[in-house]
Amino acid sequence: QRRRIGSKDKDKEISEEITAEREQAAGQVWVADCDGDIVGCIFRESETRPGVRRICRLVTGCWYRREGLGRLLVQSLELKERETGAWRVYAHVPYPSKVGEAFFRKVGYRQVAEATDEEDDDEMKKEIPERGFMGYPLTKVFYKDL
DSSP states (O other), X not given: OOOOOOHHHHTSOOOOOOOHHHHHHHOEEEEEEETTEEXXXXXXXXXXXXXXXXXXXXXXXXXXXXXXXXXXXXXXXXXXXXXXXXXXXXXXXXXXXXXXXXXXXXXXXXXGGGOOTTTOOHHHHHOOOOBOTTSOBOEEEEEEEO
């Protein structure tokens, strides 16, 4: 049976304790705002491997593109993660997103397939592009060592 949420339900306070473990499992979001309006954000997945972080989404408002906002968000995330001991950040870019690929190259990321044999370590082999139902690629993986 469906329950309709009425105005009396909206006033109820839902209190849940946010623990460090729960926060780590949920990942993090950095938000850029201008005069109270959200103009961009970057999402980092939860920490699944020590020292390795993964950007899963970067979004900027259309009026703020090509103004350095995306670069600022990525640099902020990298700085914060470097302070917490991370040594590598991965970014999964939707395929085919030429704009996304160009952006991440411009901010210093390299595509995983472009890594030399010296850099081809076991850690990099764990980060594989996402594939769709028929096996077609959905993302390209980029990385940057901090």
